[in-house]
Amino acid sequence: MCLGIPAKIVRINETMAEVDAGGVKRKINIQLLKDVRIGEYVLLHAGFAIQRIDEKEARETLKLLEEINEVCR
Amino acid sequence: MKFVDEFRDPGLAKKLLNRIKDLTPDRGINLMEVCGTHTVAIFKHGIKELLPERVNLLSGPGCPVCVTPMETIDRAIALAGLPGIIFTTFGDMMKVPGSSFSLEEAKAQGADVRIVYSSLDVLEIAKGNPKKKIIFFGIGFETTSPSIACTLLKAKKERIKNFFLLPAHKLIPPAMKAILKDKEVNLAGFISPGHVSTIIGSRPYEFISKEFGTPCVISGFEPLDVLQSIYMLLLQIREERPRVEIQYRRCVKPEGNIKAQEELYEVFEVSDSPWRGLGIIPNSGLRLRKEFSSFDAERVFDIQIESGPEPEGCLCGEILRGIRIPVECSLFVKKCTPENPVGPCMVSSEGTCATYYKYHGRKGYERG
Numbered sequence: 408m409c410l411g412i413p414a415k416i417v418r419i420n421e422t423m424a425e426v427d428a429g430g431v432k433r434k435i436n437i438q439l440l441k442d443v444r445i446g447e448y449v450l451l452h453a454g455f456a457i458q459r460i461d462e463k464e465a466r467e468t469l470k471l472l473e474e475i476n477e478v479c480r
Numbered sequence: 481m482k483f484v485d486e487f488r489d490p491g492l493a494k495k496l497l498n499r500i501k502d503l504t505p506d507r508g509i510n511l512m513e514v515c516g517t518h519t520v521a522i523f524k525h526g527i528k529e530l531l532p533e534r535v536n537l538l539s540g541p542g543c544p545v546c547v548t549p550m551e552t553i554d555r556a557i558a559l560a561g562l563p564g565i566i567f568t569t570f571g572d573m574m575k576v577p578g579s580s581f582s583l584e585e586a587k588a589q590g591a592d593v594r595i596v597y598s599s600l601d602v603l604e605i606a607k608g609n610p611k612k613k614i615i616f617f618g619i620g621f622e623t624t625s626p627s628i629a630c631t632l633l634k635a636k637k638e639r640i641k642n643f644f645l646l647p648a649h650k651l652i653p654p655a656m657k658a659i660l661k662d663k664e665v666n667l668a669g670f671i672s673p674g675h676v677s678t679i680i681g682s683r684p685y686e687f688i689s690k691e692f693g694t695p696c697v698i699s700g701f702e703p704l705d706v707l708q709s710i711y712m713l714l715l716q717i718r719e720e721r722p723r724v725e726i727q728y729r730r731c732v733k734p735e736g737n738i739k740a741q742e743e744l745y746e747v748f749e750v751s752d753s754p755w756r757g758l759g760i761i762p763n764s765g766l767r768l769r770k771e772f773s774s775f776d777a778e779r780v781f782d783i784q785i786e787s788g789p790e791p792e793g794c795l796c797g798e799i800l801r802g803i804r805i806p807v808e809c810s811l812f813v814k815k816c817t818p819e820n821p822v823g824p825c826m827v828s829s830e831g832t833c834a835t836y837y838k839y840h841g842r843k844g845y846e847r848g
């Protein structure tokens with residue numbers, strides 16, 4: 408029930424936005440987030456954007472994963 | 481970046497598993513994944529069978545459908561049966577057996593029960609049916625409750641008078657505390673729910689390491705996320721330095737989503753709440769604030785219900801506390817299946833019994 412899927416903001420109309428969620432277009436509510444921008448990724452849950460997805464942090468995590476695998480022994 | 485495939489790289493996963501093996505202690509340890517979405521991810525990607533035998537994964541009370549008490553379900557069914565009502569719910573609740581029947585059976589007997597994907601859909605139903613009273617079954621953890629709060633604020637602003645909420649929302653950290661206080665479960669660490677944490681952040685978990693000395697890692701849901709979280713927990717165990725860490729940093733900030741928290745607590749306030757299998761847990765639920773009492777289905781509709789006992793033989797209560805696993809239930813597969821569920825853990829697609837059922841026969845499935 409706590410499923411959240413990544414969705415890309417395509418269009419914004421006040422508290423609603425059109426998103427692309429894995430190729431599927433959807434209308435979602437973005438009222439729970441401040442200053443949502445077109446092109447951003449958000450986490451979609453039950454028709455609402457509940458948090459933005461931070462691309463920089465995602466890259467950091469992947470880098471960290473590479474490092475764990477290389478260095479630590 | 482799509483934020484999915486990158487975190488499924490099998491090569492990286494294999495290497496990470498080797499690191500996990502290096503860090504595995506000599507004794508067996510139990511880690512608990514609290515969230516049902518994690519349980520599903522762990523089975524779907526076969527993580528249980530890949531882990532060293534000494535690292536045991538237990539499923540916790542993190543499925544909102546499973547922890548909703550029978551009494552609440554009976555109340556929902558009674559409300560759905562009142563004249564002039566349209567009862568709306570997330571689909572997962574339809575098949576949960578109440579004392580005598582489920583919402584699905586109530587619908588078959590003529591009650592107007594409708595499945596919605598979002599609470600906002602309920603407002604549309606209310607606007608389209610001004611002569612009816614629309615009740616929404618408010619279940620879910622912190623991931624979901626802000627969206628319900630947002631819907632109520634909208635209903636208030638738009639003066640929608642025929643919309644009501646049956647509130648059954650629960651908060652996760654108090655349930656984790658109840659599990660830690662339960663001496664029957666011996667936990668070495670928590671894989672904490674990522675999507676609940678997008679809202680509440682990492683701070684509400686601090687007591688877990690500070691008061692109980694138990695490691696805690698907030699995890700994402702892709703295979704690399706879960707494996708990295710297990711690696712981080714093992715590292716904390718080896719270093720004997722329990723703390724709260726965030727693995728799911730792309731979505732979870734220490735402070736969480738403050739705007740969502742503000743909306744949530746504008747509408748709701750914290751209250752004690754009953755959990756299936758765990759009893760009443762202090763400060764673990766949400767009730768509507770006074771200003772919103774006209775939306776409260778429990779106050780507006782005066783109904784009396786009498787709930788029967790839990791289904792005989794069902795171990796859901798123990799399963800939710802992590803002290804039993806589904807294969808230990810004598811009804812599992814034999815009498816209890818997703819088509820004919822006896823208890824709620826078999827109903828929800830994220831229930832522990834339903835997940836074990838779907839993936840049964842695999843290696844590692846017979847242990848916790």
Ligand code: SF4
Pocket residue numbers: 793794795796799806809810811812813816817821822823824825826827833
């Ligand atoms: S298998 Fe069915 S009866 Fe047994 S604990 Fe799970 S839900 Fe309850």
